[in-house]
Every structure is written in C-alpha cells, then in structure tokens.
Amino acid sequence: MPLLPSWIDSANRPDNPFPLNNLPYGVFSTGDDDPRCGVAIGDMILDCRAAEEAGLLAFDAGPLFDVPFWNEVMEAGPDLWAALRARLMVLLGEGAGERAQVAPCLVPQAGAMMHLPFLVSEYTDFYAGRHHAFNVGVMFRGADNALPPNWLHLPIGYNGRASSVVVSGTDVRRPWGQVKSPDHALPAFQPSRRFDFELELGAVVGMASDGPVTVDEAHAMIFGYVLLNDWSARDIQAWEYQPLGPFQAKATATTISPWIVTGAALDPFRVACPAREFPLLPHLRDTGPMLYDIDLSVTLTPDGGAATTIARTNYREMYYSAPQQLAHHTTSGCPMNAGDLLGSGTISGPTKDSRGSLLELSWGGKEPITLDGGVTRSFLEDGDTLTLHGAARGDGFTIGFGTCAGRLIPALPDPYAR
Amino acid sequence: MPLLPSWIDSANRPDNPFPLNNLPYGVFSTGDDDPRCGVAIGDMILDCRAAEEAGLLAFDAGPLFDVPFWNEVMEAGPDLWAALRARLMVLLGEGAGERAQVAPCLVPQAGAMMHLPFLVSEYTDFYAGRHHAFNVGVMFRGADNALPPNWLHLPIGYNGRASSVVVSGTDVRRPWGQVKSPDHALPAFQPSRRFDFELELGAVVGMASDGPVTVDEAHAMIFGYVLLNDWSARDIQAWEYQPLGPFQAKATATTISPWIVTGAALDPFRVACPAREFPLLPHLRDTGPMLYDIDLSVTLTPDGGAATTIARTNYREMYYSAPQQLAHHTTSGCPMNAGDLLGSGTISGPTKDSRGSLLELSWGGKEPITLDGGVTRSFLEDGDTLTLHGAARGDGFTIGFGTCAGRLIPALPDPYAR
Numbered sequence: 001m002p003l004l005p006s007w008i009d010s011a012n013r014p015d016n017p018f019p020l021n022n023l024p025y026g027v028f029s030t031g032d033d034d035p036r037c038g039v040a041i042g043d044m045i046l047d048c049r050a051a052e053e054a055g056l057l058a059f060d061a062g063p064l065f066d067v068p069f070w071n072e073v074m075e076a077g078p079d080l081w082a083a084l085r086a087r088l089m090v091l092l093g094e095g096a097g098e099r100a101q102v103a104p105c106l107v108p109q110a111g112a113m114m115h116l117p118f119l120v121s122e123y124t125d126f127y128a129g130r131h132h133a134f135n136v137g138v139m140f141r142g143a144d145n146a147l148p149p150n151w152l153h154l155p156i157g158y159n160g161r162a163s164s165v166v167v168s169g170t171d172v173r174r175p176w177g178q179v180k181s182p183d184h185a186l187p188a189f190q191p192s193r194r195f196d197f198e199l200e201l202g203a204v205v206g207m208a209s210d211g212p213v214t215v216d217e218a219h220a221m222i223f224g225y226v227l228l229n230d231w232s233a234r235d236i237q238a239w240e241y242q243p244l245g246p247f248q249a250k251a252t253a254t255t256i257s258p259w260i261v262t263g264a265a266l267d268p269f270r271v272a273c274p275a276r277e278f279p280l281l282p283h284l285r286d287t288g289p290m291l292y293d294i295d296l297s298v299t300l301t302p303d304g305g306a307a308t309t310i311a312r313t314n315y316r317e318m319y320y321s322a323p324q325q326l327a328h329h330t331t332s333g334c335p336m337n338a339g340d341l342l343g344s345g346t347i348s349g350p351t352k353d354s355r356g357s358l359l360e361l362s363w364g365g366k367e368p369i370t371l372d373g374g375v376t377r378s379f380l381e382d383g384d385t386l387t388l389h390g391a392a393r394g395d396g397f398t399i400g401f402g403t404c405a406g407r408l409i410p411a412l413p414d415p416y417a418r
Numbered sequence: 419m420p421l422l423p424s425w426i427d428s429a430n431r432p433d434n435p436f437p438l439n440n441l442p443y444g445v446f447s448t449g450d451d452d453p454r455c456g457v458a459i460g461d462m463i464l465d466c467r468a469a470e471e472a473g474l475l476a477f478d479a480g481p482l483f484d485v486p487f488w489n490e491v492m493e494a495g496p497d498l499w500a501a502l503r504a505r506l507m508v509l510l511g512e513g514a515g516e517r518a519q520v521a522p523c524l525v526p527q528a529g530a531m532m533h534l535p536f537l538v539s540e541y542t543d544f545y546a547g548r549h550h551a552f553n554v555g556v557m558f559r560g561a562d563n564a565l566p567p568n569w570l571h572l573p574i575g576y577n578g579r580a581s582s583v584v585v586s587g588t589d590v591r592r593p594w595g596q597v598k599s600p601d602h603a604l605p606a607f608q609p610s611r612r613f614d615f616e617l618e619l620g621a622v623v624g625m626a627s628d629g630p631v632t633v634d635e636a637h638a639m640i641f642g643y644v645l646l647n648d649w650s651a652r653d654i655q656a657w658e659y660q661p662l663g664p665f666q667a668k669a670t671a672t673t674i675s676p677w678i679v680t681g682a683a684l685d686p687f688r689v690a691c692p693a694r695e696f697p698l699l700p701h702l703r704d705t706g707p708m709l710y711d712i713d714l715s716v717t718l719t720p721d722g723g724a725a726t727t728i729a730r731t732n733y734r735e736m737y738y739s740a741p742q743q744l745a746h747h748t749t750s751g752c753p754m755n756a757g758d759l760l761g762s763g764t765i766s767g768p769t770k771d772s773r774g775s776l777l778e779l780s781w782g783g784k785e786p787i788t789l790d791g792g793v794t795r796s797f798l799e800d801g802d803t804l805t806l807h808g809a810a811r812g813d814g815f816t817i818g819f820g821t822c823a824g825r826l827i828p829a830l831p832d833p834y835a836r
Contacts (some may be wrong), residue, residue, distance in 0.1 A: 159577035175750040211834035233597040244576040245663020251752035332593040334669035415630035
C-alpha cells in the first residue's frame with residue numbers, strides 16, 4: 001500500500017509516524033485548555049472537539065467529542081468507526097475542499113500534553129508469546145518443562161488492574177512489597193529489587209458482548225492497538241504468585257502509548273500466526289491472518305545518560321492473536337465492554353537481542369546487559385527511563401503509536417514506619 | 419447493643435433483618451418507575467430519591483440520589499456516611515417528628531425489584547479463609563503441603579472480573595470452557611461439569627487511595643459489606659490456572675446480595691482475627707478486632723424441590739480481615755477506587771458441615787452430599803438454586819443482607835458449532 005498524501009506536508013515524510021494512512025486517536029491538552037480528543041496527522045493534531053463544534057464532524061450518533069476520551073466513539077460501533085475514518089480522510093487528504101475550515105482546528109504536537117486516550121474499563125494481560133513463555137519456563141522449571149501443559153492449547157491470561165494504567169510520560173514509583181529470599185526463613189517487606197518492564201501490544205476492545213464470540217467476531221470488536229509496558233516486580237511476583245497468579249507485582253503501573261492505532265490503519269500489515277503444534281479447538285481456530293507486522297524496539301536511558309536499544313522484535317512473533325485472546329476471554333460468558341484493554345503478553349523473538357524483558361535479557365540477573373557508555377543492568381535502576389517504540393512500515397510511509405515511555409523514580413520511605 | 423426502635427413496626431420484630439440498627443443500602447425499582455437508591459427498614463424501603471426531592475435528605479455534598487447507584491454517596495466520604503446514617507436514624511426512629519413527610523417515601527419491599535446497589539469499579543477475590551485453603555490444599559497437594567508457603571504471611575488474592583458481578587436473583591448460565599480430563603491426551607471444549615459456588619463476604623471500598631494505606635486507614639475506607647457467591651467452574655479452573663491463576667473459571671458470574679450493610683451497622687459485632695502462627699509484617703499487623711460475628715448459611719434448592727441447608731459457618735472463621743486485604747492490595751501503590759469490591763475468599767469452618775463450597779462438601783466429588791428428599795449432589799445441577807444467608811445477631815434484633823441467590827440454567831448449545 002502506498003502513502004496516502006495529505007495537505008499537511010509533515011504527514012507525507014516517509015519517517016513521520018502519522019501519515020494519512022494512520023490517523024490514530026488520542027487525548028491531548030494545551031496550556032490554555034482542557035483535555036480533548038484529537039487525531040495525529042504529521043506533526044499536528046486535529047482537535048476533534050473544535051472540528052465537531054465547527055460542524056466538520058457530524059454523525060447520526062450525535063456529539064462524540066464533548067468528552068475527553070474515545071469510549072463514546074467506541075460505543076457507537078464499527079459503522080461509525082468506518083464513517084469517522086472516511087470523513088477524516090476527506091478533511092485531511094490532499095485536495096480537501098475544507099482546508100480553510102480545518103486549519104484552525106490543527107494544534108502542533110510539540111506543545112501538546114497527552115492524556116490516557118480512553119477510560120480503561122478492565123485490563124487483562126495474556127502470556128501468549130511463545131519465546132517469552134519458553135524463556136521464563138526454562139529459568140523457573142527447566143528446559144524439559146518450560147511450556148506449561150495448557151500453553152499450546154489456550155492463550156493463558158489473568159485479570160490485571162485497570163486503575164494502574166497510565167499514559168506514556170507518567171513517572172513510575174518503585175514499589176514496596178512482600179518478598180522472600182531463599183536465604184531467609186521468613187519474608188520481608190522492602191522496595192522491589194528486581195523491577196522490570198514487559199514489551200507488549202495492547203488491544204482496545206471497542207464493542208461490548210455478553211456471551212461467547214468467535215475469533216472473527218472478536219476481530220471486529222477490536223477498536224485498535226497501543227504499545228503497552230506491563231511493569232513487573234519480579235521479586236514480589238516470585239513470592240506471591242502461587243497458586244493464584246500475579247497480583248501486587250503487576251499493580252504498580254501499566255504504561256500505554258498516547259495514540260490508539262486503529263485496526264483499519266493496521267489492516268495492510270496483517271500476517272498469519274505461526275504454525276500450530278497442536279490443532280486449536282474450534283473457539284480458537286485461525287480464520288485468517290490476525291497478527292500484524294509491527295517492528296518493536298526498547299530503549300533504556302539511565303538518568304542523565306544516553307538511550308541504548310536493548311531489544312528489537314516484531315509483533316508477528318506472537319503465538320495467539322488478540323482476536324483469539326478476546327474470543328477465549330468470552331468462552332465462560334464473561335461480559336466484555338468498550339474500553340477493555342488486553343495486553344498481548346511479552347513479545348520476545350527467538351534471539352537473545354529480541355527479548356522483551358530484563359528478566360530474559362539478563363537471564364534472571366545472571367548475565368547483566370551492558371549499555372552504551374559501559375554501565376550494566378540486571379533490572380531497572382532508579383532514574384532509568386524505559387521506552388517502547390513500534391512501527392509498521394509501508395511503501396514510503398510508517399505507522400507509529402508515539403513512544404511508550406516511563407521513568408522509574410525511587411521508592412517512598414517505608415510507608416508503614418509510622 | 420439493644421434494638422433501636424422505629425416507628426415502622428415491622429422493623430422492631432426480632433427476626434426482621436432490617437431494624438433501625440441496620441439501615442442497609444440498595445437500589446430498587448417498582449413496576450412503574452426507574453431504579454433508584456433505597457434504604458431497607460422493616461418490610462419497607464425508604465425511597466431516597468423521593469426523600470431527597472421532598473427535602474428530607476439534604477447535605478452539603480449536594481444531590482446524592484439523582485443516580486441509581488451508591489457510588490456518589492461513597493465518594494462523598496466518611497463524614498457524609500456518618501451524617502446520612504444519623505439523619506436516617508432521626509427520620510425512621512421512634513418519635514420521629516417528620517413521619518407525615520417520610521411516610522409517602524416508603525415503598526413495600528414485597529413489590530420491589532432489586533438491582534446492583536453500586537457500580538463495581540474493579541473486583542478482587544481473596545483466598546483468606548484458612549479452613550478452605552487447607553481443604554483445597556489437601557485435595558490438590560496432600561496434607562503435608564496443604565497451605566502454600568506464603569499463605570500465613572499475606573492474604574493471597576487475584577483480580578476478578580467486575581463485568582461479571584450480578585445482583586441476587588439473576589440466573590447464572592452454565593459455562594462452556596476448555597477442560598482436560600486426566601484420561602485424555604488433549605483438552606476438549608465442553609460445558610462445565612463441576613460447577614460450584616463459593617460462600618464469601620464482599621467488602622465494598624468507599625474511598626479512593628493512590629498509595630500504600632495502613633490497616634486502620636483501610637478499615638476507614640470500607641463502606642460496607644455484601645454476601646458474595648463466587649461461582650466457580652472447577653474443571654475449567656484445574657486446566658487453566660497454572661501458572662497465572664483462575665481466569666475463565668471465575669468469569670461467568672459473581673452474585674452479591676441486594677443490600678450493602680454498612681461498617682457502622684456491623685460495628686457492634688466486631689471480633690478479632692485468630693491467633694497468628696507467624697507474626698504478621700507491619701503492613702498487615704492486627705490493630706484491633708476487624709472481623710465480624712456474622713452467622714452464614716447456604717441452602718441448595720433443586721428445581722421444583724425444597725431447600726436444604728448444606729453448610730453453616732461464620733465470618734469470624736477468616737484468617738485475614740477485609741482491612742488487611744485492602745492494605746495488602748495497596749502495598750505496590752495500586753490505586754483503589756470507590757466501588758472496588760473485595761471478596762473475602764471462601765468462608766469454611768473447621769467441621770465438615772461448615773464448608774463453603776461443594777468442592778469441599780463433596781470432597782472433590784468423591785463424597786456426594788444428600789439433600790432433603792434423598793437426591794445427591796457432587797456439584798451443581800441445572801435448575802439448582804443456591805442461596806447464601808447472613809445474620810449478625812444482637813440483643814433482640816438481627817442484622818441481615820437479604821439473600822444472595824442464583825439459579826443455574828442449562829448451558830447454551832455449542833456456541834462455536836456454526
């Protein structure tokens with residue numbers, strides 16, 4: 001697919017992540033005004049509230065941009081999603097007849113502050129990257145039992161904490177928690193010493209359901225995708241997670257990118273899931289290519305230092321697609337809602353430099369990695385900024401999400417020493 | 419504490435669960451009107467919307483009852499909670515001066531339909547009853563390793579699915595799911611054959627927090643309690659839960675009682691947690707009696723049959739209190755919100771007839787229980803109604819929650835046979 005040209009010149013640069021082909025959805029504010037919905041185009045943002053007030057965005061569903069989140073658009077359903085995208089193509093495409101009316105609704109990205117693009121209804125995190133599951137399994141259970149017996153038959157998932165989801169740029173505070181060293185008889189309460197990131201893609205559910213849905217129906221329910229960093233306290237997790245799974249280890253924060261890239265924008269980049277070792281049961285069966293070819297990378301920037309790329313991988317490395325995860329999520333009759341967020345699970349590739357967590361990159365802390373400048377890391381240090389990058393590369397254009405970044409700030413003083 | 423007399427005679431009967439001492443909060447509708455907030459008093463409901471419109475309930479926080487849920491009251495904070503309860507005592511107590519104005523705001527419970535009393539923000543379920551954890555552990559891991567190593571040091575919890583919480587009276591459909599029999603090499607997708615209940619108490623968080631809180635602060639944050647049945651598909655759980663915990667096994671439905679009994683109403687019934695085998699770390703340390711003496715029982719009613727009481731226990735059997743669970747929940751910095759619901763975990767007592775799940779009562783299906791009339795049950799059958807009952811018994815009065823009931827209806831036809 002070629003670049004779709006826009007009358008906003010910056011959108012036509014091959015390396016700009018927001019060409020007309022993309023049109024991702026976010027929420028922004030400027031110094032003098034409240035948060036409102038916007039669409040990234042080149043180095044500008046189309047202020048949707050202003051565009052709606054100017055009569056440029058008018059749909060039967062009624063006002064959509066009088067609120068600072070995208071949930072109302074989601075709830076209006078896929079016909080509206082398509083109509084909105086088509087209308088944005090007309091307003092922002094080369095040769096647009098309404099340039100004079102649109103221009104006053106454009107705001108430079110450089111001066112904008114980004115906010116959470118949607119109200120997160122509930123957050124589910126999966127464990128559906130095979131290389132990650134295998135690596136973690138080897139470390140914890142040995143190579144012979146690395147993949148749990150159920151892993152190749154269903155996308156393992158657990159419910160996370162929606163209240164902890166934050167937008168890129170939000171500082172993340174090192175958590176306290178209960179941990180137990182193998183050298184001690186009793187647990188201790190202390191700041192996490194093995195605080196980590198997880199490179200994931202998040203799928204944003206746009207339509208509600210109240211019974212089991214098929215993989216194809218699930219695909220249609222997904223509004224878009226964000227980059228997602230599932231911050232993880234490995235020492236807290238190791239002590240707490242048996243038998244009911246991760247809890248406080250994953251509840252400090254989950255950072256997402258500021259822009260939701262829609263399924264429509266990613267459609268030209270669909271790729272198939274890998275060959276199946278066992279045939280999947282009917283509720284999970286592949287019905288078409290439902291992964292995406294999205295290059296992913298991770299940079300780590302120490303306080304005052306330079307950024308080092310510590311991992312490069314691709315979303316096509318997943319074993320289960322987001323529609324498969326969502327279909328599985330509904331099998332029990334579990335109601336889903338617009339605004340539900342599904343983390344893919346850590347996206348590691350097959351090679352050592354394609355691993356999506358420090359747990360894997362430093363092999364449980366035994367093989368620290370070296371950053372540019374010579375400092376080493378096993379897990380994150382205070383002041384480190386961890387940034388996820390994602391790009392689907394078309395013919396002369398790039399689809400991006402904006403970065404997904406967070407800086408680790410020091411733990412509080414002992415919150416219970418009072 | 420003695421009965422506080424009301425001018426509504428039915429509230430003064432020793433066996434009525436809604437005396438002036440109680441004043442629990444629910445949401446109800448009548449045939450001719452929308453859902454609205456109400457307070458149970460004897461066999462009547464005070465219509466809070468009508469009372470507010472009549473000027474009987476006026477607070478600085480502004481209108482509280484223009485919405486059909488209690489979250490706005492919660493968010494107004496504990497001073498308002500106390501002021502509202504004090505005002506209700508005046509309006510409904512013996513000798514009230516405004517009887518003539520209050521009387522038109524009373525609606526008979528008999529004709530009312532109950533709805534979810536609050537918007538559930540997020541739902542967390544704990545595993546904090548020692549007898550239950552021990553029984554399940556013996557079945558799954560043997561008596562020597564029954565309690566996981568972390569169990570006596572922290573309240574194990576996992577995030578559940580808020581969208582699946584329903585009010586008492588809602589039918590529950592037997593779920594489909596992926597299960598694997600030990601006799602088969604591969605899993606199958608089929609209706610659950612081991613569908614179960616779990617007898618729990620739910621704590622309703624009324625105040626938000628964004629950092630670690632102490633047990634005492636957590637106690638102050640809890641708005642009230644509900645009966646809670648955490649429906650569980652044991653066969654789905656057995657296959658899916660390693661390594662990240664229960665997911666679809668617990669996502670079909672969680673039923674709660676229609677009335678939230680406030681912390682203030684339960685205050686006279688506070689009792690201490692049991693003696694500690696290991697001292698608890700500071701963030702969990704006991705600071706006073708924070709369990710409640712609440713008699714609990716479970717009845718099972720086959721389709722067209724009579725109710726049999728299958729278990730009797732008491733909330734004082736818990737090892738960890740709800741404030742301890744909530745404090746633990748915040749240790750990582752996890753933000754909490756008004757409307758968060760915390761399930762206690764299954765409340766089994768020490769004896770065979772005090773077990774709070776069929777998994778324990780039938781010992782994994784090996785020892786079916788016999789109901790009145792001679793039929794037996796290992797797990798729930800289609801058409802069974804499962805009802806939880808709770809009562810705190812004062813001197814001449816009873817504090818109740820209303821029942822927490824749900825009927826199991828047959829599974830759908832294969833949702834993927836299309």
